[in-house]
Amino acid sequence: MLEIRWHSRAGQGAVTGAKGLGSVVAETGKEVQAFAFYGSAKRGASMTAYNRIDDKTILNHEKYMVPDYVFILDPALVFTDDFTANEKESTQYIITTHLKKDELIALVPALAGREDRVFILDCFTIAQETIGRPIPNTPMLGAFMKISGMFDIHVFQDAMKSVLKKLPQKIIDANMVAIERAFNEVH
Template sequence: MLEIRWHSRAGQGAVTGAKGLADVVAGTGKQVQAFAFYGSAKRGAAMTAYNRVDDSPILNHEKFMRPDYILVIDPGLTFITDICANEKEDTKYIITTHLSKEELIEKKPELKGKQLYVLDCIKISLETIGKPIPNAPMLGALMKVSGMLELDYFLDAFIKLLGKKLPQKIIDANREAITRAYNEVK
């Protein structure tokens, strides 16, 4: 079973990102879960969202997991939340930051030796979507790092989901954000 944990602040789109990912992956015939755990449930409060993906029915509905991927879409949470909790030996981290990997490891030594990928999802979302909502760029980075789905397949399926709710300008901006993040994650 593939498990993903998102670290975010309420209002940054982690729940929407987790649900969007689940909808796209469910279209491939896999079993999926997407759920969230809110602290105070106020905009800006730290929160976590979760995904599970498997070929078989998923009977586990607990929030506890040993994630294969940890996605941090708010850079500050890297330093004030235990993002490494319950990690596996081969857990991969994708962290939103303006820092290089080396600078990030210097500031957060617990990340040394981990499979670490960085990019500035907030900058990408500001420059493409016009708002600091970094969930779409994080999905692009996840597609690149995980190889879970081909980028074109993911984009087509994700854009179909967005097309039900959003104007074309926003859809195009999300497509650009996802593609840019896919290309920029290091």
């Protein structure tokens, strides 16, 4: 089973991103869960969202997981959230930050010893410059496609277009640019 934990603030699109990823994966015939856990339900409050993906029926409906991937959509959360909780030795971290990787690791002791499993990009800048709003969920998914290799980037973009189909075409197109840019910029 593949497990993903999203660390975000309410209003940054983690729930929408988790559901969007779930919708894309479900179309392949896999079993999927996408859900969230909110503290206070106020915009800006710290929250987590989750995905589980498996070939067989998923019977576990708890928020507890041993994640394969951890997405950190808000850079400040590396200082406040216990984002390494229940990690595996192979858990990979995709973190939005404007810092260089070595600068981030120097500031966040929890990342020490995990350098080869930490990937960074500035999802806020990508979202602002492409979509026009600082909502980092689709850039994070573009980075995830690069790191995980789950889908070819163009296959993923095509699938996401159907997930976003209720939005104006201009916004769908901007999200596709954000996904591709994040795919190319994550390192």
